[in-house]
Amino acid sequence: xxxxxxxxxxxxxxxxxxxxxxxxxxxxxxxxxxxxxxxxxxxxxxxxxxxxxxxxxxxxxxxxxxxxxxxxxxxxxxxxxxxxxxxxxxxxxxxxxxxxxxxxxxxxxxxxxxxxxxxxxxxxxxxxxxxxxxxxxxxxxxxxxxxxxxxxxxxxxxxxxxxxxxxxxxxxxxxxxxxxxxxxxxxxxxxxxxxxxxxxxxxxxxxxxxxxxxxxxxxxxxxxxxxxxxxxxxxxxxxxxxxxxxxxxxxxxxxxxxxxxxx
Amino acid sequence: xxxxxxxxxxxxxxxxxxxxxxxxxxxxxxxxxxxxxxxxxxxxxxxxxxxxxxxxxxxxxxxxxxxxxxxxxxxxxxxxxxxxxxxxxxxxxxxxxxxxxxxxxxxxxxxxxxxxxxxxxxxxxxxxxxxxxxxxxxxxxxxxxxxxxxxxxxxxxxxxxxxxxxxxxxxxxxxxxxxxxxxxxxxxxxxxxxxxxxxxxxxxxxxxxxxxxxxxxxxxxxxxxxxxxxxxxxxxxxxxxxxxxxxxxxxxxxxxxxxxxxxxxxxxxxxxxxxxxxxxxxxxxxxxx
Numbered sequence: 001x002x003x004x005x006x007x008x009x010x011x012x013x014x015x016x017x018x019x020x021x022x023x024x025x026x027x028x029x030x031x032x033x034x035x036x037x038x039x040x041x042x043x044x045x046x047x048x049x050x051x052x053x054x055x056x057x058x059x060x061x062x063x064x065x066x067x068x069x070x071x072x073x074x075x076x077x078x079x080x081x082x083x084x085x086x087x088x089x090x091x092x093x094x095x096x097x098x099x100x101x102x103x104x105x106x107x108x109x110x111x112x113x114x115x116x117x118x119x120x121x122x123x124x125x126x127x128x129x130x131x132x133x134x135x136x137x138x139x140x141x142x143x144x145x146x147x148x149x150x151x152x153x154x155x156x157x158x159x160x161x162x163x164x165x166x167x168x169x170x171x172x173x174x175x176x177x178x179x180x181x182x183x184x185x186x187x188x189x190x191x192x193x194x195x196x197x198x199x200x201x202x203x204x205x206x207x208x209x210x211x212x213x214x215x216x217x218x219x220x221x222x223x224x225x226x227x228x229x230x231x232x233x234x235x236x237x238x239x240x241x242x243x244x245x246x247x248x249x250x251x252x253x254x255x256x257x258x259x260x261x262x263x
Numbered sequence: 264x265x266x267x268x269x270x271x272x273x274x275x276x277x278x279x280x281x282x283x284x285x286x287x288x289x290x291x292x293x294x295x296x297x298x299x300x301x302x303x304x305x306x307x308x309x310x311x312x313x314x315x316x317x318x319x320x321x322x323x324x325x326x327x328x329x330x331x332x333x334x335x336x337x338x339x340x341x342x343x344x345x346x347x348x349x350x351x352x353x354x355x356x357x358x359x360x361x362x363x364x365x366x367x368x369x370x371x372x373x374x375x376x377x378x379x380x381x382x383x384x385x386x387x388x389x390x391x392x393x394x395x396x397x398x399x400x401x402x403x404x405x406x407x408x409x410x411x412x413x414x415x416x417x418x419x420x421x422x423x424x425x426x427x428x429x430x431x432x433x434x435x436x437x438x439x440x441x442x443x444x445x446x447x448x449x450x451x452x453x454x455x456x457x458x459x460x461x462x463x464x465x466x467x468x469x470x471x472x473x474x475x476x477x478x479x480x481x482x483x484x485x486x487x488x489x490x491x492x493x494x495x496x497x498x499x500x501x502x503x504x505x506x507x508x509x510x511x512x513x514x515x516x517x518x519x520x521x522x523x524x525x526x527x528x529x530x531x532x533x534x535x536x537x538x539x540x541x542x543x544x545x546x547x548x549x550x551x552x
Binding site for chain 2: 002005009012016020022025027029075077078082086089093099101103106108109111112113115144199203205220225232234239242250
């Protein structure tokens with residue numbers, strides 16, 4: 001490695017890291033400036049005390065948990081079944097799970113609004129519960145590429161066929177096999193998919209705004225227009241949650257390496 | 264299939280896929296089909312190409328053009344900077360331990376499009392942002408007046424998009440760079456090639472499909488981004504996702520089917536970019552195994 005290449009490498013890397021650090025620094029600094037002249041946590045205390053923040057934040061957390069539940073119930077049995085019985089179908093299933101990366105979220109939700117409105121055959125947007133359900137399904141679709149890939153990768157490291165036969169010879173039914181044999185074996189993969197889902201759902205804007213649900217993302221966009229410092233404090237919190245989730249994914253991956261090593 | 268013993272039971276294995284297929288049909292495929300079909304219908308439901316033709320009226324062509332330009336600019340810069348950073352880490356110009364934290368960071372940042380990202384850039388490059396104030400107080404440079412830069416403009420949005428474009432590039436191109444075999448470089452050196460010649464005649468041609476494919480993916484990624492743009496510029500910048508958002512909210516175009524056509528146009532652009540990506544990736548994998 002020549003000296004020149006080394007210097008260029010450092011310059012590029014430092015330039016890139018500065019670019020990533022500056023907005024985070026600017027955001028944090030700005031969020032602390034609510035009190036004139038000194039740094040303070042005023043913006044944070046004010047926003048955390050806001051009942052609307054509490055309501056929207058709780059709503060988004062609930063949504064994320066419901067989405068994770070749907071995602072696991074949908075993806076784990078499907079990935080298992082494909083690996084066990086229909087390996088030929090894997091590319092097709094994988095293709096479907098990757099579609100949400102091709103079709104923009106705004107187009108999918110546009111379709112929901114027109115297809116499931118009050119005058120349609122399945123009027124999901126007619127009731128609050130129905131709309132909540134539709135939003136959770138929408139989030140499940142958005143998280144599908146990540147969830148499926150994580151779980152499918154997890155399935156690859158275990159011997160699905162042998163585990164199934166062993167469980168069957170001990171008299172287990174399909175539900176028991178899935179819940180008590182397969183799921184515990186892929187739990188690190190499921191967790192890493194779940195944390196990513198959580199990070200996506202918690203600040204999501206487009207779906208929640210267009211379905212008119214009181215979620216955290218639209219709330220953040222709305223107070224951004226009429227409050228000076230609070231939205232910046234909220235953004236720091238949102239960044240923190242995403243980072244926390246990614247840290248947990250790393251942890252889950254390390255967990256899976258441990259279980260593999262123990263085998 | 265004739266060698267398979269005939270069973271009397273109907274094949275029922277596909278039933279296991281039924282929940283997934285029903286879900287995907289109801290909440291992914293049908294809604295999209297509804298939009299695509301609607302783009303080719305008039306108000307009474309009869310087939311027409313008028314909506315597609317009407318895309319060429321009013322502010323729609325310019326919004327597509329601005330969207331395409333922002334996506335191109337952010338994809339190109341994202342590719343260049345991301346490639347530089349990935350190369351610096353992969354080829355040992357900087358210590359190896361940087362690789363793992365950089366990859367983790369890229370995993371986070373590539374998913375971090377949205378409202379908070381817009382606020383981060385407003386707090387940094389906005390009228391009273393960290394960098395803006397710093398430049399003004401220390402160098403007397405006013406971004407808007409002296410450099411013509413505003414965070415609410417074309418370049419402002421492009422720079423903001425880079426925050427998720429560069430990490431996506433790093434995530435995808437690092438494995439490709441690691442796939443370049445040491446032997447190729449050594450063989451080139453034995454034959455008397457300089458570093459520049461090695462890059463120009465060996466490495467870049469091998470990497471070319473990966474690079475172009477990732478460029479297409481980054482393009483699609485920027486084209487579909489909605490939340491960042493809306494939170495950052497409100498409705499001041501005329502790009503496709505913002506216009507479609509307003510159309511879904513309140514039928515600003517005065518024609519629901521024209522809204523379908525706009526959404527259809529978005530799918531077409533991102534689909535072409537993604538097909539290009541997949542096709543080029545398959546080509547790239549011939550070499551990089």
